[in-house]
Amino acid sequence: MIQSVNSREIRSNFRAYLDHVLTTGDRVLIYRHGKEVAALVCREDLNALEAATGRNERLMEHRHREAMERIRVMKGEMR
Missing domain, CATH: 3.40.1620.10 (YefM-like domain)
Incomplete structure (x- = not known):
């Protein structure tokens, strides 16, 4: 509640x-x-929020790395 x-x-x-x-x-x-x-x-809710935030940040970092790799590949194909 x-x-x-x-x-x-x-x-x-x-x-x-x-x-x-x-x-x-x-x-x-x-x-x-x-x-x-x-x-x-309560602390339990805060822990759950922090865990969810950490997962989201890791997912965003992973997607960023993948996007940067795709850009590098496309640049290499253009040369």
Whole structure:
């Protein structure tokens, strides 16, 4: 479940929100001036996000290397 709060509310009751996230695994979406600015998530969710980000970065690097190799091959064929 995702709970939404403004920055003033989270600042005033941070410990309670932290305890809530730790005990339930829920996420807290933090707003400032009506815009989403941050989220409070449990460590398990952060680990999953970091793992997904790492996989995506490795995939992008792999695709970049493949594209560069194709360009090198095409340049060689043009000569």
